[in-house]
Amino acid sequence: MSHLSHSPFLTFLLLSIIKIAVVLVITLTAVAYTVLLERKVLGRMQNRWGPSRVGPFGLLQPLADGIKLFLKEDMMPLAVERPLFVMAPIIALACALISISMVPFGAKTMIHINGTKVDAGQISDINIGLLVILGITSIGIYGIALSGWSSNNKYSLFGSLRASAQLVSYELALGLSLVGVVLRAGSLSLRDIVRSQSAHGLISWNIFGGLQIVAFFIYLMAAYAETNRAPFDLPEAESELVAGYHTEYSSMKFAMFFMAEYANMITVACVASLLFLGGTLSPWGNTFNHIAFLNGPTATYFLGIMWFVSKVLFFILLYIWVRATVPRFRYDQLMGFGWKFLMPVAILNILATALILAYRS
Amino acid sequence: MQLALFIIFGLLAVAGALNLLFQRHPINSALSLIVVMMSLAVLYWSLGAEFLAAAQVIVYSGAIMVLFVFVIMLLNAGEEERNTKGSKVAYIAGIPGAAAVFCLLTFVFLKEKQQLGYAMLQEMMTGAVxxxxxxxxxxxxxxxxxxxxxxxxxxxxxxxxxxxxxxxx
Structure with a gap:
């Protein structure tokens, strides 16, 4: 085994597995606590307490929910299409979790161990990271589409048809809104996109200095539709469809859909903060660089993570706020909004960005 | 590593393609086709064509096949019936014909690999261009x-x- 322990490849593999495990655990914990945060904040907005019985301030509520979902009976109706019915939640959750691996959550920090260099700020830096995230999100549609079809239930089928149509339509606006940012950065790597916003702190973030504020709002609205959140939560509209595509699911299979929805929310928030709010960059740029304490590698690493997490948290709070405020759209309004408003505006934004960039160079 | 990727995803692509033909339910066939496309994307990527791989996933598996699955779901197409024997011409001419085309293409690819842009897997993966x-x-x-x-x-x-x-x- 001695020759194996010195192999750089094995070290790389081991470190990558450790990174994946850490990120996965943090993401799943974040998912659980996002649910709690949503219930608490929604409660306060509707003038009630929200969960407050389990643990101090209801902080152990996610644990109780998890145990409850684990121990519930796993019902499977007789008329379902068995293999697809089981596969659908797995596809949905897997796709939601895989896209986290492209997200650079911390500043680039190389760790040298055993002759291998590993980046502690990201699982994998791919030069087309943004496209990979879009691709994996588009595969995630199958989870929802198949769940509705394989349930052999009219409500489920309607929910999944609505969801797939909505996701396919809004993916266009979502993708087009990102083109302006990509044009500005000249790269599809998320690290490069973050670096392109690093010049002068807050004012060189894409949302302000990059003049991508229109793209930001298009992305935000398309992202609400992509994650099936209010005001675009028609696939699971309780008043008309029982619960939409996951009507027939119970126990852990239901929990997987639930986790997938919140993990998607977190991914979308991560992408928004990377692309428009400078990701791991601090809002005051290089102003405090003369303080030696803030310049060390450890401080840089943890400050980067702190800024990133606070930006993501901002987006999640925005999600919750919007859910508490805006009523649900009608289906034709949803489609009209996506195709007739968001998409043309996104195309105009690309045109304007391209013209400005061409004029400047 | 590259060889292992090629073997795994090449086999997966072939298995998906065979499953596409042998499945009776259209939705299973459509899903097998998605498996084929995703495996092809991995093969493209291992050849160093990462943009092509991403485009393959986004355009084919993410958009076109979603529409296929959508149509199958909407039409609620049932299992296809297989009590007919199929045409004899297909058996007599089709299988040797397909084999001949396969042999011809293999021959052309092996013979003219220099002109067709032949590259070693190893080199493409390491160069992060x-x-x-x-x-x-x-x-x-x-x-x-x-x-x-x-x-x-x-x-x-x-x-x-x-x-x-x-x-x-």
Whole structure:
């Protein structure tokens, strides 16, 4: 085994597995606590307490929910299409979790161990990271589409048809809104996109200095539709469809859909903060660089993570706020909004960005 | 490593393709086709064509196949019936014909691999060159006319679809 322990490849593999495990655990914990945060904040907005019985301030509520979902009976109706019915939640959750691996959550920090260099700020830096995230999100549609079809239930089928149509339509606006940012950065790597916003702190973030504020709002609205959140939560509209595509699911299979929805929310928030709010960059740029304490590698690493997490948290709070405020759209309004408003505006934004960039160079 | 990827995903692609033919339910066939496309994307990526891989996933598996699955779901197509024997001509001419085409293509690829842009897997994976710039340079210089003509063609197709969908226009 001695020759194996010195192999750089094995070290790389081991470190990558450790990174994946850490990120996965943090993401799943974040998912659980996002649910709690949503219930608490929604409660306060509707003038009630929200969960407050389990643990101090209801902080152990996610644990109780998890145990409850684990121990519930796993019902499977007789008329379902068995293999697809089981596969659908797995596809949905897997796709939601895989896209986290492209997200650079911390500043680039190389760790040298055993002759291998590993980046502690990201699982994998791919030069087309943004496209990979879009691709994996588009595969995630199958989870929802198949769940509705394989349930052999009219409500489920309607929910999944609505969801797939909505996701396919809004993916266009979502993708087009990102083109302006990509044009500005000249790269599809998320690290490069973050670096392109690093010049002068807050004012060189894409949302302000990059003049991508229109793209930001298009992305935000398309992202609400992509994650099936209010005001675009028609696939699971309780008043008309029982619960939409996951009507027939119970126990852990239901929990997987639930986790997938919140993990998607977190991914979308991560992408928004990377692309428009400078990701791991601090809002005051290089102003405090003369303080030696803030310049060390450890401080840089943890400050980067702190800024990133606070930006993501901002987006999640925005999600919750919007859910508490805006009523649900009608289906034709949803489609009209996506195709007739968001998409043309996104195309105009690309045109304007391209013209400005061409004029400047 | 590259060889292992090639073997795993090559086998997966072949298995998916065979499953596509042997499944009776259209939705299972459609899903097998998605498996084939995803495995092909991995193979493209292992050859160093990462943009092609991403485009394959986004366009084919993420958009076109979603529409396929959508149509199958909407039509609620049942299992296909297989009590007919199939045509004899297909058995007599089709299988040797397919084998002949396969042999011919293999022969051409092996014989002319230098002209067809043959590359070792190993070299492509280690060189972290972005081929995105190279592709866009090609598209906007030497292939500009075909590129623009294709976009006009797609526009015409979209207009045609709109006209067909809304008869009262």
């Amino acid at each position: 972005s081929n995105l710039t190279a592709i866009s340079h090609q598209l906007f210089t030497s292939l500009l006319l075909p590129f623009e003509v294709t976009s006009v063609l797609i526009l015409v197709a979209i207009l045609g679809a709109v006209v067909l969908a809304r008869k009262e226009l």
